[in-house]
Amino acid sequence: MIDATHRNTALLVAGCFFMEMLDGTIVTTAAPQIGRSLGAPPAAIGLVVTAYLLTLAVLIPLSGWLTRRLGNRVIFLTAIALFTLASIGCAASVSLGMLVGMRVLQGAGGAMMVPVGRTMVISRAAKEDLLRVTSYVVWPGLLAPVIAPLAGGLITTYASWHWMFLINVPLGVIAFCAAWRLVTDGPDSAASGAPPPLDWAGVVLTCLGLGGLTYGAHLVALPAPPALLTAVLLTGSVALLTAAALHLRRTAFPLLNLRTLGVPTFRVTQAGVIAYWLVCGAVPFLLPLMFQTQFGWSPVKSGAVTAFVFAGNVAIKPATTPLINRFGFRAVLLAATAGTTVAVAVLGFTSAATPIAVIAGLALISGVTRSVGFTVYSTVGLADMPHELMRDANTLAATSTQLAGGLAIAVATVALRIGGAFGAGLTAYTVAFCLLALIAAGTAAEALRMDRTAGDAARRQPTPAPATATRD
Incomplete structure (x- = not known):
């Protein structure tokens, strides 16, 4: 069973995951305002996003070794403090160079904060509780890229860009106080023998x-x-x-233990989750762009319809675990990836003449399927993993996920450029969404390779009813 401390720790890590993911994308909407404030061209503000994502990608692989060296508690508390202080530094920046430097420090905190937190939560969970605690951690991070454009637009419209970073301060203080009370060094932390050499x-x-x-x-x-x-x-x-x-x-x-890929379920899910992240990271970027440039919608209308992806994420969450327990990981993953494929493809064929209710419904479906898909991907690969390899598997999974998240916008941009050169009576966005749907279809094909019993150790399967005694 999951006790109160374990559950609260999982929710704490979920909040940290949300902060990290939100800061990776929210800055984009404020690029013009930041550029005017710092005397830099808006195009150069892309470095502010890139510096953060690059630091995450580079330092996440080190998180596993650092926790073996110093312990979960020290690393997690340090990460939250560094992320919070760097957020203050970002808000206080008076030049582009200073802002980029503060974003690097913020990325360093994020690179330790979430992987270490996930390891703490997962390593304490029994196999049958793994699905539940993973769902606590995963879904808030999925919401961040969806609500970031709307949140960034509201902050820059009604306040100033500085508040995109300052909102992290009270959240960081709360997270630090909670972590001080909840986080301890588990048996697999630094105390269990000398750490391996770097x-x-x-x-x-x-x-x-x-x-x-x-x-x-x-x-x-x-x-x-x-x-x-x-x-x-x-x-x-x-x-x-x-x-x-x-x-x-x-x-x-x-540094990264590739021997974890010897577990078939983990190997299949790592191949699939990278492609799935590319698609699900690209869609929230392309949707508002299509709504505003192709449909002529206002930013508010665009953000409101895109928010239906967020609504789908939230709405399906109570049903995700029961669905997996009832039908199994493989069947649910096939349904989720196939659903994403169809929803993304159909979104590409919408136009300004399409009823808003239809577009919102498609966005809602894409939110439902991505939420279910990521819950499966985040759980099933670890469900069959031996306990002694759990930390290594989590570090590798965090690295591949972050890499895919960092590449998603580039994939969306390339797909849009291919669409622009395609012609044949199709819009650039139609071609781009169809290309993303092909990638999603590849994840569905990859899911077919998964064993039907994959992850059964983490499922709470219904107990068969006792046989009724018959009278002779």
């Missing part, structure tokens, strides 16, 4: 590769990306990550 070769290869790939995605998303630099950076990053994978499989104490 894999320096893994750090260099992995972190440079992830950082280069994230920055390359930023260049791709620019209106006029520098072709040669982008190609060299992306090619070099892929080469570094390939070398990292070869090294991590051979070394005795790898």
Whole structure:
């Protein structure tokens, strides 16, 4: 059973996850105002987002080693404090350079905060409670990219951009006080023997590769990306990550333990979740853009309809666990990925003449399916994982998820450019949404490879009714 402390810790980590994800995207809507305030062109404000995402991608792989070295409590409390203080620094910034520097510090806090928190929650859970505690942690983070455009627009319209960072201060203080009371070092933390030596070769290869790939995605998303630099950076990053994978499989104490991929369920879900994150991260970016530039809607109307994705996330959450318990992880994941495929494809064929109720309904369905899909992905891979590999699996999962989140906008931008060059009577957005739907269809095909009994250890299956005695 999940006791009150365990449940409250899971909700604390969920709040931290929400803060981290919200700060990754909310700045975009305030780019013009920040640029005017700091005397920088709006295009340069993209560095504020990229610096944050790049720092997350680079430092998340180190979180597992740091907790072995210093313990959950020290790292988690330090991460919350660093994130909160860096948020104050962001609000106090008087130049673009200072703001970017503060965003790097904020990313460093986020890189430790959420993976360490997830490990604390998951490592304490019995297999049959894993689905429930994971759902506590996951769904608030899914809401952040959806409500960020609307929240950012409201803050910049009725206040100033500084408040996008200052709202983290009371939340951070509350989180720190709660963590001080709730978080202790578990048996798998620093106290259980000397930590393994740091894999320096893994750090260099992995972190440079992830950082280069994230920055390359930023260049791709620019209106006029520098072709040669982008190609060299992306090619070099892929080469570094390939070398990292070869090294991590051979070394005795790898920074990221790729041996966790030997668990079939975890291997299948890691392949699927990266593609699924790309789709679900791109849709909230493309929808408001299509509504405003293609349909001619106001930002308020656009944000209100996009918020139906948020409503779908929330509405389905009470039913997610019962659905999985009843039908199993594989069946629910197939339904979720197939539903995402259809909803995204149909959204691409909507127009200004389509009834708003239809568009809102499609956005609601996409929110429902993405919420269910991510709950499955976040749980089933760990449900079959041996306890001694749980920390390593969580760190690898956090790294791949963050990488996919950092690449989502670039994927959306490339899909839109392909759509613009496609012609044949289709709009750029129709082609872009269809390309995203093809990626989602690939995740459904990947889900078919999953064993029908995958994750059954984490399900609470109905107890069969006792047989009725018959009279002779």
